[in-house]
Amino acid sequence: MSEVRQPVPANDRETAANRDDKLELRLWLRLLTCSSLIEQNVRGALRLQFDTTLPRFDLLAQLDRAPDGLTMSELSARMMVSNGNITGLADRLVEEGLVKRTPSQRDRRSSHISLTPAGKKAFDTMTPVHEGWIDRMMGGLSRQDMQQLFQLLGKLKQSVHQNAVEADQGDKP
Amino acid sequence: MSEVRQPVPANDRETAANRDDKLELRLWLRLLTCSSLIEQNVRGALRLQFDTTLPRFDLLAQLDRAPDGLTMSELSARMMVSNGNITGLADRLVEEGLVKRTPSQRDRRSSHISLTPAGKKAFDTMTPVHEGWIDRMMGGLSRQDMQQLFQLLGKLKQSVHQNAVEADQGDKP
DNA sequence: GCAATTTATTTTATACTTAAAATAATATGG
DNA sequence: CCATATTATTTTAAGTATAAAATAAATTGC
Numbered sequence A, B: 001m002s003e004v005r006q007p008v009p010a011n012d013r014e015t016a017a018n019r020d021d022k023l024e025l026r027l028w029l030r031l032l033t034c035s036s037l038i039e040q041n042v043r044g045a046l047r048l049q050f051d052t053t054l055p056r057f058d059l060l061a062q063l064d065r066a067p068d069g070l071t072m073s074e075l076s077a078r079m080m081v082s083n084g085n086i087t088g089l090a091d092r093l094v095e096e097g098l099v100k101r102t103p104s105q106r107d108r109r110s111s112h113i114s115l116t117p118a119g120k121k122a123f124d125t126m127t128p129v130h131e132g133w134i135d136r137m138m139g140g141l142s143r144q145d146m147q148q149l150f151q152l153l154g155k156l157k158q159s160v161h162q163n164a165v166e167a168d169q170g171d172k173p
Numbered sequence C: 001g002c003a004a005t006t007t008a009t010t011t012t013a014t015a016c017t018t019a020a021a022a023t024a025a026t027a028t029g030g
Numbered sequence D: 001c002c003a004t005a006t007t008a009t010t011t012t013a014a015g016t017a018t019a020a021a022a023t024a025a026a027t028t029g030c
Helices: A023-050 A054-064 A072-079 A083-095 A117-137 A143-162 B023-050 B054-064 B072-079 B083-095 B117-137 B143-162
Strands: A099-103 A111-115 B099-103 B111-115
Touching (some): A023 A054, A023 A117, A023 B023, A023 B117, A054 A072, A054 A083, A054 A099, A054 A117, A072 A111, A117 B023, B023 B054, B054 B099, B054 B111, B054 B117, B072 B111, B083 B099
16 A cells, blocks of 8 residues: 655745744745745756856846946945855956956045956846746746735835844934 | 935845846845845844854754654755755754754664754744744734735745746656 | 044854765665 | 665765954044
């Protein structure tokens, strides 16, 4: 009597939540699950098709929108990662010849990171394919679903900013 | 004439998207932004208040729901991270005395990871506080917003599973 | 002008994460 | 039984990430 393989309901982060858990927590776990799922797909595809990584692609994408380049601090803010992280990432991309550092004329502490021609070319090759992956993964959502989701996530983003756990605005009574 | 500090529209991952970008891409960037924002808040708060990390907390949370413990593979699946990652995480938590490994009786390859009394106690201390952070960050959303968001993310999750970039189900014509 | 502060970046130490290879044990099919 | 395949985990190497300290340059307030 072989046990029938049930279509397992996907063991993921949400498994840690029960029906009796608060909606807030279940929502957070589901958000994290979606984000992780997409991230892992994109990461794997970037590696297979372009032999690169998501952080590198992200950095190139940021630079592509900034013709004059960005400082380390700006990159850090936009990519929402630490300063030190950007230093290492930029180092590797410079080694690969995809980005270059240009010392700032006005401020000798900072430099502008920008795409080299090779970096621009690499990004232009990858970005339409990348866009295709994203489109494909969202294929199950209607236009209206996406618009609603976009709008609700906008609300969430605002809410998180306003109620940040760390942001102590403790000086006003 | 001091310049008035405008409420800067937050430079984050979405900065890389333009109005003319496809909705799919903008949605993905916004999703990632929300996820990163919450994650960073929780990580920082866990460090400040409990001197621990998000991955460790996550692992404890998974175990709390599994009284008999979980195998490394089960943990890997539920936390959506690689096998090797779990090995290292579990090692550190064993060092801290919060979890223990029990060799499986039936299968000498595998072991069951479970909470020690100290681990259970630590988790029970942290989890209500953690829940409070999540509630707080979602404070700007109505109950209906949350339900809608939960439902839409469910659709998205399903869509990503069905249209995974890597999952080649190439054997059926 | 100059001390004190702030800002931009890098460095350091540690932790987390992955993919791939290695190890070891179990299951399977003759 | 035994060769083969599969499964569970660990190891390895490289990369990603953080927080905190260090460095260095710019700004500010006398």
